[in-house]
Amino acid sequence: MSSNQYNGYPGQGEINTLLEFINRLGNASRGISGDIDKHLAKIKSLTDTNTLSIDALKPHFDAVMQALQREQARIERTMREVHLGSISALRYLLDYEKLAPGSKEQTADVLQRLQAPLHSYSELLPLMLNVIERFQAELSTSVRPFGEKPNAAHYQALQGELTNLLATIDFRSAASNTLQSLRQRLLQVLDGEQLLNACMDALRLIIQGINEERQSAQQFLLSLSDALSSVNKALARAVQTHDDTSEEQAQLSQQLQARVQNLASSVNNASSLQELKHQVQGHVNDISELLVNKLTMEQRERQSLRNQLSTMQARLEDVESEAQMYKRKLSEQKFKSLQDSLTRLPNRAAFEERLELEYQRWQSYAAPLAIAIADIDHFKVINDTYGHTAGDKTLQVIANMLKKSLRDTDFVCRYGGEEFVIVFPQTTTEVAFELLEKARHRIKSIPFKFKNTSISITISAGVSSFVAQDTPARVFERADRALYLAKNEGRDRVSQQ
Numbered sequence: 001m002s003s004n005q006y007n008g009y010p011g012q013g014e015i016n017t018l019l020e021f022i023n024r025l026g027n028a029s030r031g032i033s034g035d036i037d038k039h040l041a042k043i044k045s046l047t048d049t050n051t052l053s054i055d056a057l058k059p060h061f062d063a064v065m066q067a068l069q070r071e072q073a074r075i076e077r078t079m080r081e082v083h084l085g086s087i088s089a090l091r092y093l094l095d096y097e098k099l100a101p102g103s104k105e106q107t108a109d110v111l112q113r114l115q116a117p118l119h120s121y122s123e124l125l126p127l128m129l130n131v132i133e134r135f136q137a138e139l140s141t142s143v144r145p146f147g148e149k150p151n152a153a154h155y156q157a158l159q160g161e162l163t164n165l166l167a168t169i170d171f172r173s174a175a176s177n178t179l180q181s182l183r184q185r186l187l188q189v190l191d192g193e194q195l196l197n198a199c200m201d202a203l204r205l206i207i208q209g210i211n212e213e214r215q216s217a218q219q220f221l222l223s224l225s226d227a228l229s230s231v232n233k234a235l236a237r238a239v240q241t242h243d244d245t246s247e248e249q250a251q252l253s254q255q256l257q258a259r260v261q262n263l264a265s266s267v268n269n270a271s272s273l274q275e276l277k278h279q280v281q282g283h284v285n286d287i288s289e290l291l292v293n294k295l296t297m298e299q300r301e302r303q304s305l306r307n308q309l310s311t312m313q314a315r316l317e318d319v320e321s322e323a324q325m326y327k328r329k330l331s332e333q334k335f336k337s338l339q340d341s342l343t344r345l346p347n348r349a350a351f352e353e354r355l356e357l358e359y360q361r362w363q364s365y366a367a368p369l370a371i372a373i374a375d376i377d378h379f380k381v382i383n384d385t386y387g388h389t390a391g392d393k394t395l396q397v398i399a400n401m402l403k404k405s406l407r408d409t410d411f412v413c414r415y416g417g418e419e420f421v422i423v424f425p426q427t428t429t430e431v432a433f434e435l436l437e438k439a440r441h442r443i444k445s446i447p448f449k450f451k452n453t454s455i456s457i458t459i460s461a462g463v464s465s466f467v468a469q470d471t472p473a474r475v476f477e478r479a480d481r482a483l484y485l486a487k488n489e490g491r492d493r494v495s496q497q
């Protein structure tokens with residue numbers, strides 16, 4: 001409609017168009033806002049009169065426009081909240097440790113699409129359906145009706161957890177062979193019953209290990225208590241000897257005093273020099289005899305004390321060396337519980353300890369800190385084609401090369417399965433990326449040879465670093481997403497986020 005068609009009053013054609021527009025708007029917006037409903041009703045009643053004037057309609061049109069703008073702002077705000085809420089719900093889902101295998105990748109994929117820039121909120125709706133599907137899928141695998149059998153995905157997740165648990169323990173004794181064969185068994189695909197048996201064996205093994213440790217601790221405590229009681233006896237003997245000797249010494253001293261007094265009174269009472277000479281001679285002989293006795297007694301006491309002291313010292317030395325041995329064993333145990341027994345790299349528990357430490361340092365000093373996750377490409381194929389022993393060997397060689405290619409200050413651990421995690425203290429994402437690229441090239445050029453076939457094995461990695469307000473979990477999640485990208489883009493590459 002152009003304004004020059006009007007002289008303040010519209011014709012019947014315009015009124016019909018306007019009426020239709022208002023009807024449609026009324027239908028589309030009914031119930032959204034009381035304000036809009038009210039003004040549209042007023043406009044409608046004004047258009048019903050014969051003296052319809054645009055001027056009379058205008059304030060109602062303005063009010064409808066304003067109410068529509070307010071509504072639009074409210075809808076956008078709600079959509080934004082739904083968008084952000086879905087992102088954090090998916091992140092939460094990704095943090096859930098018991099995600100069924102494969103679910104993590106699908107969830108990360110939806111999250112990635114949700115995080116990409118949106119051109120309009122209508123693009124959000126199909127993504128919301130994906131979010132709901134992810135949660136439905138996860139709920140249907142994790143909440144099973146009572147009595148329903150767990151599915152293969154559950155067995156697989158449980159098997160993975162058991163494998164990770166067994167990677168954190170190590171025994172030297174007879175249990176070590178059982179542990180090794182249990183680990184091998186867990187590399188096969190197990191059905192429910194086999195998995196249950198493996199769980200029972202793992203429990204038996206852990207109990208056996210604990211008992212062995214307890215016995216060895218008891219043995220040590222028994223020998224410590226033996227040693228202490230023999231030291232105690234020796235000490236009591238030394239005190240007794242000292243008491244006996246002190247009594248004898250006191251008697252001897254009294255005798256000596258008496259002899260000296262006798263000598264003095266002999267000197268006073270002597271009537272002739274000859275008599276004095278005779279008496280003095282007798283007393284001096286007595287005194288010197290007593291002195292010789294005293295000296296012998298003192299020597300005897302010293303010797304006895306020396307003997308007893310050296311007995312005590314020998315026993316204490318025994319206890320000390322036993323305690324040293326026990327201390328060494330305990331620190332070896334602690335080291336082992338933080339070490340992966342196959343690759344000899346630190347394990348996941350060690351990584352968590354180290355990451356916490358580096359995170360605290362990062363919070364205090366704000367020096368750059370990066371984390372990377374590296375994963376062997378198509379590792380399952382190596383296991384399936386050349387056997388698990390070849391798979392194990394591959395893990396050891398790659399672990400070695402990864403460690404050798406990085407710096408001493410970088411912390412490399414076997415996180416689980418064929419996954420390694422690296423913490424790069426005081427390092428930016430860019431530097432960590434370059435270091436990982438170098439490691440990737442070196443690993444790719446290792447000449448692996450299995451069953452007379454030369455093969456090259458590659459890794460993919462994802463890296464990310466801490467930015468303001470980050471938490472370790474968030475950085476780890478970004479590194480994991482970057483790894484997922486590297487795998488998706490064709491593997492044998494490093495990706496950063």
Ligand SMILES: Nc1nc2c(ncn2[C@@H]2O[C@H](COP(=O)(O)OP(=O)(O)OP(=O)(O)O)[C@@H](O)[C@H]2O)c(=O)[nH]1
Nearest residue numbers: 187375376377378379380381383388391392417418
């Ligand atoms: N030999 C051996 N295999 C292991 C060990 N831990 C995990 N695995 C195997 O590693 C394989 C991992 O396979 P997937 O998760 O499918 O991954 P992939 O084949 O490497 O494929 P992409 O990661 O997608 O490139 C599984 O077959 C596990 O049984 C281990 O300690 N020794």
